Amino acid sequence: MTPIEKLAELFLRFPGIGKRQARRFVYFLLGQPEETRTSLAQAIENLNKEIVSCASCRRFFIGKETQKELCDLCGNGSRAQDVLIVVEKDIDLENIEQSGAYTGRYFVLGGTVPVLGEPKDNELRTKELLELTQNLKPKEIIIALAATPEGEHTANFVRETLSPLQKKLKFKISALGRGLSTGTELEYSDADTIKNALSNRG
C-alpha cells in the first residue's frame, strides 16, 4: 500500500466520508505546502499529548500538562450537583451546554446499544456511570439520547443498569421530552411525534 492509499484508508474511517472524498482529501493535502501537512500532523499528535478524559463526566478536555483530573464543567462547584444528564457523546454534551438551558452535571456514555445484538459493556461506560451516580447521589438523572430506535433501546439499557442503584438512592430517572422539534410541520410528522406532542401539550 502506497502512502497515498494508506492515508486515504485512514480518512475513509472518518464519519460521513466515502472512498472518493477520502482520496480527494489526500490529493488536497498533496497540493498544499509542506508546512500545512506538518501543522496537521502536529495538531493530531497534540491531541495525544494534551487531551485527557475527565475523571467524572469522561468527556475529553485539555489538561494533561496541568494534571487536572476534572474538566471545567465537572470542576465547577457552582453548577447544580443534584441533576445528571447522560449523553451519548462529547458533541451532544457541547450542544446541550451551548443551549444555555442546563446548569447541572453531565456524563458521556461513549456509545449506544444496537437494537439487535448485545450491549458491548466494554464500549459503554456503565461502570463509570454507576460509580459517578454512587458518589454524586443526584436527585434526578436525565437520559438525553437520540429519538431513534437505537437511542430508545440504549435509554432502556441505561434505566436497567441504574435500576438497582435507583432503589437504594431513590433518584428520579427522566428522559428528554418528545414532541415537535423546531421546524416540524404537522403535515410531515409521524404518528409517534403527534402522539407525544399531544400528550406533552401545555
Next chain:
Amino acid sequence: MTPIEKLAELFLRFPGIGKRQARRFVYFLLGQPEETRTSLAQAIENLNKEIVSCASCRRFFIGKETQKELCDLCGNGSRAQDVLIVVEKDIDLENIEQSGAYTGRYFVLGGTVPVLGEPKDNELRTKELLELTQNLKPKEIIIALAATPEGEHTANFVRETLSPLQKKLKFKISALGRGLSTGTELEYSDADTIKNALSNRG
C-alpha cells in the same frame, strides 16, 4: 397563449412544482391516451360537484349529493366534544386523525399569519372559529400548528382571537408539546429544541 402554455401555467401553481416540471406534466398528458385526459378533467370537475366544506370544522368532504352539512368526524356524536384542535389545513387534520392519538373535534383555520405583514382576516376562518367555540363550549382548545416562526406567530394570533371568548367561557388554550421529534439526534438539535425537550422531560 397556447393550450400547452395555459396548462403549464396552471400546473406551475401546484405546490413544489417549477417551470420545467409543469411543462413535463403537460407533455406527459399529451402522450397519454385521450381517455386519461378525460378522466383527469372529470376527476377535477367532480371535486366541484361532490365536495363540500364541513359546516363545523370546515374541512372538505364528499357530501354535496347527500346534502349532509357535517363531515364524518364532526357528525360523530361518540367523539369527545369538550376538546377542539385547531390545525392549519386539511392534510394536518388527516395526519393527526391517522395517528390515532386524538378523539375530539377539529377546526381547520385555512392558513397562517405571515411573520411580517398583517393577518389577512378574510383568508383565515377566524369568524367561523369563534362561532364554533361559542357553540361547542369546549374545555380545551389545542393549537396544533407548525413549530416554525410562522406557525408560532399564527398560534399567538389564534390565542389573541380567542382571548375575549376565553374570559367568558373559561376554556383552556394549549399547544402541541415541543421536544425531540422522531429521528432527532442531539448533535443536530437547535438550542430551542433542547430547551423544550429539557423542560418537557418526563
Next chain:
Amino acid sequence: MTPIEKLAELFLRFPGIGKRQARRFVYFLLGQPEETRTSLAQAIENLNKEIVSCASCRRFFIGKETQKELCDLCGNGSRAQDVLIVVEKDIDLENIEQSGAYTGRYFVLGGTVPVLGEPKDNELRTKELLELTQNLKPKEIIIALAATPEGEHTANFVRETLSPLQKKLKFKISALGRGLSTGTELEYSDADTIKNALSNRG
C-alpha cells in the same frame, strides 16, 4: 374510492410524483376557488379538442380546428429537408429546437426500447419513421437519444429498423456526439465519457 382518492391516484401517474405529493396536489386544489378547478379541468379537456399529432414528425401541436395536418416545423419549406433528427419525445424536440443549432426536420419516436425485454413495436412509431424516411429521402438521419444504456439500445434498434431502407436510399445514419457536457469536471467523469471526449477531441 372517494373523488379525493380517485384524483390522487391520477396525479400519482404523473412523472416524478409520489403518493404524498399526489395527495398534496388534491388538497391544494380543494383549497383553491371553484374557478381554478374549472379552469384546470377545461385546460386539460382542451388538449383533447385542440391538439393533434403532426402527420409527419408526430409531435403534438394545436391544429384540430384549423385542420392542418403538419406542425409549423414540418410545414415550413425553408427548413433543410435533407436531414432528419430522431428524438424520443416532444420535449426533446423542443429542447433541440430551442438550442438554435438545427434547422432540419424532426421525427418523434414516441418511446425507447428497454435494455431487457422486447421492443414493443406498437409503442414506437417505427412504421411511421420508415414511411417518413421513404418520402423525405434525407441524406442523413441523426439519432438524438439519451446517452444512457436504454438510449443506446434504442439507437441500435433504430439503426436496424432503418438498415434495409438505408441500403436502398443510401442515407447516412449518425448519432449525437459524446464527450464532456456542460459542467462536466474530469474528476467526476466516467471512463466512457473520457474515452469519447478523447476520440472526439478537436
Next chain:
Amino acid sequence: MTPIEKLAELFLRFPGIGKRQARRFVYFLLGQPEETRTSLAQAIENLNKEIVSCASCRRFFIGKETQKELCDLCGNGSRAQDVLIVVEKDIDLENIEQSGAYTGRYFVLGGTVPVLGEPKDNELRTKELLELTQNLKPKEIIIALAATPEGEHTANFVRETLSPLQKKLKFKISALGRGLSTGTELEYSDADTIKNALSNRG
C-alpha cells in the same frame, strides 16, 4: 485556541468540509484509540518524507527515497511521446489514466485561471509547461480541462501561453470533445451541449 479548535480549523480547509463536519472529525479522532491518531499523524508526515513532484508532469509520486526524478508514467519509454495532455490536477490525470483510453504523456497544470481576475502565474506551472513542451516537442497537446466557464477560461490561457512555442514547433493544440456525457438526457441538456453534440455527431 485550544488543540480541538486548532485541528477543527485545519479540517475546515479540506474540500467540501464545513464547520460542523470539521468539528465532528475532531471528536471522531478524540473517540479513537491513541494509536489511530498516531497512525494518521504519521501517514500525513509520510507524505512529506516520501512523496516528490515528478520533474516532468509535476504530479506527486513516491520516490524521495529512491531518488527517482520521474514518475512511472513519465519514465515509461513505451508510452507515446508525441502527445501531451494538460490537466488541472493529479486526480484528473488518475481518472484519464484509469479510463485506459490514453497512452501518451501528461502535464499537471496545478490550478485554473478564475474567469474574473488575473491568472496567478506563480500558482499555475506555465514555465514548467513551456519547458516540457520545448523538450518533448510533441505533435499534439490536448487540453483536458473542465467543461465549465473557469475550465474554458483556463484553456484559453493555456492556448495563449503555448502560442509562441506552437509557431516555432508546429504542434497541434486540441481540446477534449464536447457532447453528451454518459447519463445525459436530451430533455435536461443545455443549448451548448446540444450544439456541441450536433456538430460532433458521427
